[in-house]
Amino acid sequence: MNPNLRRLVITAIVALMAGFAGVGLGKLAFDHAPRQPxxxxxxxxxxxxxxxxxxxxxxxxxxxxxxxxxxxxxxxxxxxxxxxxxxxxxxxxxxxxxxxxxxxxxxxxxxxxxxxxxxxxxxxxxxxxxxxxxxxxxxxxxxxxx
Incomplete structure (x- = not known):
């Protein structure tokens, strides 16, 4: 694989993982609204x-x-x-x-x-x-x- 393409793929994967982690942490930190049954x-x-x-x-x-x-x-x-x-x-x-x-x-x-x-x-x-x-x-x- 071309080194530039490899770096791009790795960067995209890291960015995607960081995005998922950010969403997960945001839900943990801010999603405390009580829900009525x-x-x-x-x-x-x-x-x-x-x-x-x-x-x-x-x-x-x-x-x-x-x-x-x-x-x-x-x-x-x-x-x-x-x-x-x-x-x-x-x-x-x-x-x-x-x-x-x-x-x-x-x-x-x-x-x-x-x-x-x-x-x-x-x-x-x-x-x-x-x-x-x-x-x-x-x-x-x-x-x-x-």
């Missing part, structure tokens, strides 16, 4: 569900997953419709308006279904579990405001 983590790891509660919640989660996937498909279809309308109209015309409204409707339905799902899971819990659950939900909804 997700609602799913709280339900499955902290609430100490009975087998009956777990079975009921798993059934609710399965039903919700199916509904959520259908609504996400609606949102993707609305986005595709919006892309087509923008390509055709080149402005905020009737097709763009309809596609935006369709997307907002699907997004609103997803939010409504999510809230219903949260309340359905809550009904499975004991009063003590509901307190932890409620605090987790409120914390998640206000996290950016804190």
């Amino acid at each position: 997700t609602l799913h983590e709280v339900i499955h790891n902290e609430l100490r569900l009975t087998s009956d509660q777990l079975g009921r919640i798993e059934g609710l989660e399965t039903d919700f997953r199916t509904r959520r996937q259908a609504l996400e498909l609606d949102m993707r279809a609305a986005n595709a419709e919006l892309a087509s309308a923008i390509r055709e109209e080149h402005g905020y015309g009737p097709r763009v308006t309809n596609a935006v409204e369709r997307f907002h409707h699907a997004m609103g339905e997803l939010q409504t279904e999510t809230i219903r799902h949260v309340f359905a899971m809550r009904e499975v819990l004991t009063p003590e579990q509901k307190e932890v659950f409620d605090n987790t939900v409120v914390s998640a909804l206000t996290a950016e405001q804190q």
